[in-house]
Amino acid sequence: MATPALRVVGRGCVLRGNDIDTDRIIPARFLRSITFDGLGEHAFEDDRAQSKGDHPLDDDRFAGANVLIVGRNFGCGSSREHAPQSLWRRGFQAFVGGSFAEIFAGNCTALGLPCLVLDAGDLDTLMNAVDARPEQTITVDVAARSVTCDVGMFAARIPDGTRQQLLEGSWNATAVLLDAGDAIERTARSLPYVSGFAG
Amino acid sequence: MSGRSLLDKVWDAHTVRELPTGQTQLFIGLHLIHEVTSPQAFAMLREMKLPVRFPERTFATVDHIIPTLSQKRPLADPLAEEMMVALEENTRENGIQLFDAASGRQGIVHVIGPELGLTQPGTTIACGDSHTSTHGAFGAVAFGIGTSQVRDVLATQCLALARPKTRRIDVTGKLAAGVYAKDVILAIIRVLGVKGGVGYAYEYAGPVIDAFSIEERLTVCNMSIEGGARCGYVNPDDATIAYLRGRPFSPEGAAFDRAARWWRAAASDPDARYADRALLDGTRIAPSVTWGINPGQSVAVNERLPRVADLPDDERASAEEAYAYMSLRPGEPLAGTAVDVCFIGSCTNGRISDLREAARVARTGKVAPGVKALVVPGSQAVANQALAEGLPEVFRSAGFEWREPGCSMCLAMNPDKLVGRELCASSSNRNFKGRQGSPTGRTLLMSPAMVAAAALRGAVADVREIL
Numbered sequence: 001m002a003t004p005a006l007r008v009v010g011r012g013c014v015l016r017g018n019d020i021d022t023d024r025i026i027p028a029r030f031l032r033s034i035t036f037d038g039l040g041e042h043a044f045e046d047d048r049a050q051s052k053g054d055h056p057l058d059d060d061r062f063a064g065a066n067v068l069i070v071g072r073n074f075g076c077g078s079s080r081e082h083a084p085q086s087l088w089r090r091g092f093q094a095f096v097g098g099s100f101a102e103i104f105a106g107n108c109t110a111l112g113l114p115c116l117v118l119d120a121g122d123l124d125t126l127m128n129a130v131d132a133r134p135e136q137t138i139t140v141d142v143a144a145r146s147v148t149c150d151v152g153m154f155a156a157r158i159p160d161g162t163r164q165q166l167l168e169g170s171w172n173a174t175a176v177l178l179d180a181g182d183a184i185e186r187t188a189r190s191l192p193y194v195s196g197f198a199g
Numbered sequence: 200m201s202g203r204s205l206l207d208k209v210w211d212a213h214t215v216r217e218l219p220t221g222q223t224q225l226f227i228g229l230h231l232i233h234e235v236t237s238p239q240a241f242a243m244l245r246e247m248k249l250p251v252r253f254p255e256r257t258f259a260t261v262d263h264i265i266p267t268l269s270q271k272r273p274l275a276d277p278l279a280e281e282m283m284v285a286l287e288e289n290t291r292e293n294g295i296q297l298f299d300a301a302s303g304r305q306g307i308v309h310v311i312g313p314e315l316g317l318t319q320p321g322t323t324i325a326c327g328d329s330h331t332s333t334h335g336a337f338g339a340v341a342f343g344i345g346t347s348q349v350r351d352v353l354a355t356q357c358l359a360l361a362r363p364k365t366r367r368i369d370v371t372g373k374l375a376a377g378v379y380a381k382d383v384i385l386a387i388i389r390v391l392g393v394k395g396g397v398g399y400a401y402e403y404a405g406p407v408i409d410a411f412s413i414e415e416r417l418t419v420c421n422m423s424i425e426g427g428a429r430c431g432y433v434n435p436d437d438a439t440i441a442y443l444r445g446r447p448f449s450p451e452g453a454a455f456d457r458a459a460r461w462w463r464a465a466a467s468d469p470d471a472r473y474a475d476r477a478l479l480d481g482t483r484i485a486p487s488v489t490w491g492i493n494p495g496q497s498v499a500v501n502e503r504l505p506r507v508a509d510l511p512d513d514e515r516a517s518a519e520e521a522y523a524y525m526s527l528r529p530g531e532p533l534a535g536t537a538v539d540v541c542f543i544g545s546c547t548n549g550r551i552s553d554l555r556e557a558a559r560v561a562r563t564g565k566v567a568p569g570v571k572a573l574v575v576p577g578s579q580a581v582a583n584q585a586l587a588e589g590l591p592e593v594f595r596s597a598g599f600e601w602r603e604p605g606c607s608m609c610l611a612m613n614p615d616k617l618v619g620r621e622l623c624a625s626s627s628n629r630n631f632k633g634r635q636g637s638p639t640g641r642t643l644l645m646s647p648a649m650v651a652a653a654a655l656r657g658a659v660a661d662v663r664e665i666l
Contacts (some may be wrong), residue, residue: 005638018517019393019493023631027638028611032264032278034238035286046638072513073394076427076493078610079329080236081345102397102429103329103343110347161220161361170220172347174247177355180215180224184252184357187215187226193319193462194228194256197454 006167008094008114008140011052012130012149013065015056020070022104026086028078030158039082040089057090061134069127070097075104084108094140096147096156109162112171114142116156125151142166202468205321205434206365206400209340209465210502212384213323215280215357222359225424228322229339230257230352230549231308232295234282235612236327239348241289253356254294258317259286261299262307263612267575270300279613293353304447305606306578309333313417314580316446319458320435321465325352330546330628332423335432336416337439338465340400342430345530363430364398364474369405372482377663378558380415381548381626381646383407383479385487385497387425392479393495396428399474402467403433407481413442414552420432421547422628425494488533489630490642491521496630497644500661504529524632525641528621533659534645539621541572541654542635543599543647545609548626549577551584553647557626558593560651560665566598567657573600573615575607611636624653 015072030042056062068087074097075083080138084107086097095108095115105115118126129151130136139148140156142163147154158166165171188194203211215224232240237259244251251257264279274280290297298304298311309330312318318334324341325331327349334341344358351358370383401423408416416433420553423431433439440459443449443545450458485499496518498504506529507518522529527536543549543557554576567571570590576582576593582604585591591601609627610616616636617623623642630642643659652662 017512017520018553021493021629021631023610023629023634027633031235032276032282032612034282035242035407036239044285046633049638073397073427076393076434077329077424077629079327079331079345081239081347082625084345098380099394099397101394101427103345107345110345118332120639159361161218161222161359165222165359168220172247173359173582174354176218177357177359178249179226180355181356183215184226184355187213187357188253191226191228191322192323193458197450197458197461199453199457 006142008067008137010066011064011134012067012069012138013056013062014069014127014131016071016127018071018098019076022075022080022083023077025075025083026080031080031082036082036085039086042089043086066091066093067138067140068095068096069194070100074100076101078101081107084111084113085105088113093109095128096140109165109171110173112166114140114158114166116140116147116158118147118154118156122154126154201472202470202571204365204402204467204471204473205338205432205465206340206363206402209321209323210362218359220359223356225323225360227318227325227352227356227358228256229324231312231324231326232259232349233308233328234261234286236346237289237349238282238285239346240353243350244353249354251293251295251353256356257295257353259290259295259297260305260308261286261443263606263610265605266614267605267607268614271602272378303579306580307546307549307606309421310549310577310581313337313413314446314578316443316449318445320439320462325358329424330421332429332431333417333421333546335420335423335430336413338435338462340430340432340434343424363400365402366399366475366477367402367404367473368477368479369404369408370479370481371405372407372480374407374481374484377486377666378484379646380411380418382484382487383481384419384422384515385489385644386479388422388495389497390479391426393425393493394427396423396426399428401426401428401431403431408433409436412552413438414550417550418547422494425552425628435462486646486649488649488659490525490527490533491518492524492630492632493517494628494630495646496521498533500534500659501532503532506530507608534661536659537657538570538624538653538659540617540623540649541570542608542623542625542627543650544575544577544607545627546577547628548579548647549575551581553626554581554585555591557647558590559652560648560655560662561594561597561599562654563665564597566654571653572654572656573602573608575602576604578604608635610634624650624659626650638666
C-alpha cells in the first residue's frame with residue numbers, strides 16, 4: 001500500500017447482496033490476534049463454507065480479481081479494520097458498490113483503498129456485465145470519478161475529501177495531523193475540561 | 200442567525216484546523232482503547248518512532264476477549280492471553296491508565312466510561328469500537344474508529360473527519376409498561392433503516408427521551424450505528440449533571456459547578472437547524488424482537504412477520520435471505536418460538552437498571568428446562584451493585600448462570616458462544632449471521648426483560664403478560 005491509488009485497473013468480482021456486515025467479511029474469532037497477518041485467507045470464511053464452493057470468492061471465473069463489486073451498505077456493523085485488511089490481503093485494491101458503511105469506508109481510505117459508489121441502474125449493469133464476462137478489464141479511476149468496463153463508463157461518487165486524500169497520497173493521516181504542530185495543544189488549552197475545569 | 204446544534208458547537212470547539220481536503224482536523228477529548236483494535240496501532244506507532252501525544256487522555260480496559268467463567272491469569276486461550284499481555288505492555292510503556300480485572304474498575308469499555316465519569320458532555324470521544332456512539336447519551340460527540348485512526352489519535356490526539364449532517368429524532372408521547380429503551384431504538388431503526396443514518400449524527404429528543412434515565416439513553420445511543428449513524432446523542436440536562444456528580448473522574452466542588460455550566464451550554468439551541476427531522480409516536484411502540492439478520496428487521500412481539508411481497512422492493516432479497524437463515528416463516532408471530540439460549544448483558548443492556556428489570560421477571564419463575572440462560576454484568580461496578588441488591592441470587596435461584604463482567608456472548612471472541620443452529624434471545628445489539636460465535640447460530644434481539652421472559656417460557660414471550 002505504498003502508492004496512492006489513483007487508478008485501479010484489473011478484473012472484477014461480483015458479490016451480490018445488501019447490508020453485508022463486517023462480521024461476515026471477517027468473523028470475530030479471527031480478530032484474536034495482535035497483528036493483521038493471515039487475515040486474507042479467512043475473508044468471508046463462514047459465508048464461503050455455507051455456500052459450499054458457490055461463493056464469488058471461490059468462483060474460478062473471478063480468480064485474480066482486484067476490484068470487489070458489492071451492493072448497498074457494504075461493511076456495516078463493527079468498526080474492525082480487519083475487514084478491509086482481510087479483503088486487501090486477498091488481493092482487492094478497490095471497491096465499487098451501491099453504498100458503503102461510514103466506518104468501513106473510512107478504514108478503506110486509511111489503507112489507500114478507494115470505495116466508489118454507482119447509481120443503482122449502473123451498478124446492476126456493471127454486475128451483470130462482469131458476471132457475463134469476468135475476464136474483461138475494469139478500470140476504477142479516482143481522479144475521473146468513473147468506473148469503466150466493456151459496456152461503458154459509469155459516473156461514480158466518492159466524497160471530495162476522501163478523493164483528495166487518495167489523489168494527494170495523504171490517506172495515511174498521521175503525517176497530515178502532525179503538521180498542525182502546536183495548534184493541537186492550543187485547541188486542547190481552549191477546552192476547559194482538558195484542565196479539569198480548573199478555575 | 201439561527202442557533203447551533205450540539206454537534207455543531209462541539210465540532211467547532213474541537214476544530215484544530217480545516218484541512219486542504221475540506222475535512223476537519225478534530226481534537227479528541229477522550230480516547231478509549233481495548234485489547235482487540237489497539238495492538239496493531241501501537242505497533243504502527245513504534246514503527247513510525249512516534250510517542251503517544253496525550254497519554255493522560257487515553258484510557259484502556261479489557262472486555263472483548265475476557266472469559267466470563269474464570270478470569271484467572273494466564274487466560275486459558277493463549278491468543279487471548281497474548282492480547283491481554285500486549286495491552287498491558289502497550290499501556291505501561293506509554294503511561295496510559297489500564298482498568299484491568301485487578302483494578303476493580305474493569306468492564307465493557309462503553310459501560311465503564313460513563314460510570315467512572317470519564318464520559319462528559321460537550322466532549323469528543325473516539326474508540327476503536329463501533330458502539331462508541333453509546334457515550335453520546337451524555338451529549339458528547341462519540342464515534343467508532345478503525346485501527347489506523349486509533350494510531351492517529353495516539354500520535355496526535357486528532358482525527359481527520361468530514362462533519363456529519365444532523366437528523367433530529369423526536370420520540371413523542373409516553374411509553375407503555377413493559378416497553379423499554381431497547382424497543383425505542385429498535386423501532387427507530389425499523390423506521391429509518393439500517394443505512395438511513397449514513398452521513399448523519401442522530402440527535403434523540405422529545406418527551407420519551409427527556410424522561411429516560413442516563414442508562415436508558417445509553418441503550419438508545421448505543422445502537423445508533425445499527426441505524427448507520429456513526430454517532431448519536433442526547434442533549435445534556437439535569438439528569439446528565441446529576442449522574443456525573445461524585446463520579447471518580449468528575450470534577451469536584453467549584454470545578455463541578457463550572458463544568459455543569461459548560462456542559463449545559465453544549466446543548467442544542469432551541470432554534471438549531473437540522474438537515475433532517477423524524478418523528479416517532481412513543482405511545483405506539485410495543486416490545487420488539489428482531490426476526491432477521493440485521494437490526495432493522497424487527498416486529499412487535501405479537502405482530503405477524505412481514506410477507507416478502509409486502510416489503511419494499513429493495514428489502515425483499517435481504518428478507519428472503521433472513522427467512523432462509525433463521526428458519527422463520529412470514530405471516531406468523533414470533534411469540535411462542537422456542538429458544539435455546541438466553542443472554543442478558545453487553546454494552547447495550549448490561550447495566551444495573553437492565554439487570555433490575557430482568558430480575559423483576561426472573562423472580563416470577565424458573566428458567567424453562569433445556570434453556571441455557573446467562574446474565575453477564577457490564578462491569579465490575581455493575582456486578583458489585585447487583586451483589587449489594589441480591590440480584591445474583593435472584594438469577595441463580597431462577598436457574599440463570601451469573602457470570603464475570605465482559606462482552607461475553609455479544610460477539611464471539613471469548614468462550615461464550617452459540618453452538619450449531621441454536622436460537623438465542625439476546626439483549627445485545629447485532630443479529631448478524633454468525634455474530635454470536637456459531638457460523639449458523641441465530642439471534643433474536645430484544646430488551647433484557649423480554650430475554651428473561653423468554654428464558655422462563657422457553658420461547659419468545661410478551662413480557663407484559665408477566666410483569
